[in-house]
Amino acid sequence: MINHRILIKVLFCFTLTAVNFIGNAVAGTRPIVTVKGEEIFPVHVQDRLVRLLHELGEPAWSKKETEKMMNPVFSYLRAFTGRQFDRTLAALQRGDKYRPMIRKKLKQYQLPLALEALPMAESAFRYDALSNQGAYGLWQFMPVSARRYDLHVSSRLDERADPALATNAALKYLKDINKKFGRISILLSIASYNAGEGRIQGIVRKSGINRKARGYSRIVRFLPEQTRGYVPEFLAAALILKDPSFFGFPVTQSHVYRYIQIPKAYSLDKLVKLTHISSNTLYELNPELGKHKRTPTNNFILRLPNKSAIQLNKRLPTSIAWQPVTNPIDLKYQLKAKTQLVYTVRTGNYLGGIADLFNIPIQDLRKWNQIKGNNIKAGQRIVIYTKTPLMRKFYLIKSGDNLGLVAQTLGVPIDHLMFINGMNSPRQLKIGNRLFYYEQQV
Known part of the structure; x- marks a missing residue:
């Protein structure tokens, strides 16, 4: 039954x-x-x-x-x-x-x-993106379309880089084409x-x-x-x-930053004094400032610590304060170290081995990737921060190559090559395959 x-x-x-x-x-x-x-x-x-x-x-x-x-x-x-x-x-x-x-x-x-x-x-x-065809700014306006929607475009002033004005123009355009x-x-x-x-x-x-x-x-x-x-x-x-x-x-769980729209081009030195933060902090929170000494466009939006933003907004009455829409993307992932890598786990890899390979504490690996214990699996991608600038490269296997010769040519230990490529035996080389490795950037 x-x-x-x-x-x-x-x-x-x-x-x-x-x-x-x-x-x-x-x-x-x-x-x-x-x-x-x-x-x-x-x-x-x-x-x-x-x-x-x-x-x-x-x-x-x-x-x-x-x-x-x-x-x-x-x-x-x-x-x-x-x-x-x-x-x-x-x-x-x-x-x-x-x-x-x-x-x-x-x-x-x-x-x-x-x-x-x-x-x-x-x-x-x-805000400063430039395409091969000449489209520019956050919304990638071509000069003709920009002028059609009242954006000034000249060698002296290009309002396509102005986030607020360009957004107004883009939404007017979207409204028109949606009709x-x-x-x-x-x-x-x-x-x-x-x-x-x-x-x-x-x-x-x-x-x-x-x-x-x-x-x-x-x-x-x-x-x-x-x-x-x-x-x-x-x-x-x-x-x-x-x-x-x-x-x-990664997203943060609290709104630790606020955003201030600065109406006119403003001296960064003056902004540092008004916000009581260091110039290093200002550049770290706003890396797109590059080597600028002033905010590069009108209506430029600065990311600032919450208290500093509130303070600045009181001292610049024409500024506009914005709060994050949702839990914001975690800036620590960008600022924590000089180099951020995404490592793909290979068969045979283990968490301690990855930590040793990149010379970082295993507890940091767990924290960055929200890993409990040591359980990882092949194909999983792991975010790694190192103080040493590294670049992922590959070597194309040719006829007559062996792992020892390749390791000597690249100046990389055999163990490094085997671990990165998930190899159990040094004889696992096939002509035409790519052998990955990490090299320190100069």
Whole structure:
């Protein structure tokens, strides 16, 4: 006689397995492995994508349409959390300064808050970003478009670098193009921001899409290849901004910083005196200041300790104080040491060995990566801070090479090469393979 309890358990397990299989099949079964060692499958992201599309004002997508979009979105998420982790983390840290201002203006213009991710996709939140085509600033305005929206562009003054004025211009532009394309899909408005409204208008006419028809999937196949990639890049950036800790990015638990918008170009020496902080602290909290002696643009936003920001805001009556939107990205990850590495754990690696390899205390490794005990697994990415500037390099194995000869050529111990590459035997060399190692930067 069949035991019904066992049968129910078996059916339940089978159902869970089937759901996971179907969800993971969206973008392959290989998960994203965050720097915390947590695995993220497409099935974990798909509901978040659906909620994001709803927030943007998209009509309901079919399951097939959502799964089709999940492929490129998941690919961008894999890149942002993997090989581009450092760059994405730096962009998030910069974005902390601008997002409170951008979100307030989005509310004023009655646009979806998720559009705050556009400058992350456009410029990685760099006020001085310059493209090969001549687009400049946080929102990557071309000179013609900038002047159309009342931004002054000349050799003496370029207001595209002004975060506040450029944001006003960008949101006016988004409002205008959304009137044209928003009835079909706001994602088409985002595509227009990348490709230009004239080009998108031509595509809409050629596609034969009725203005009453809604949905991005109805027109995506007509878009240029670069723009078809831009929209999922924006969606991936928006997903990370909504919940950076889910994707392995560190966030602080308290608002220890505040942001002050300085109306005019101001002497940094004077700001140091007004805030009672050292110039080193000012530059550490605002690395984009570089070698500037004054705030580089009007309406420049400074990151300051909470008390210093409140003090400065009282002494500069025309300044604007902004608080973090959410728990901000942890600056300690950027400032704690001269070099930040993301190390991928290999088969056979253990936590103490990694600590020895980089000459750092094992307890620091645990703290930086929120690891309890010594449990790590192959494929896990571990954030490492070292005081010695290091660069990850590789050597291409050639005919006649052996591990001892390669180690001698590179000036790297054999144990180092074997550990980094997860080798059990010095004979595990194949012609054409890459052998990774770390070298001190001069």
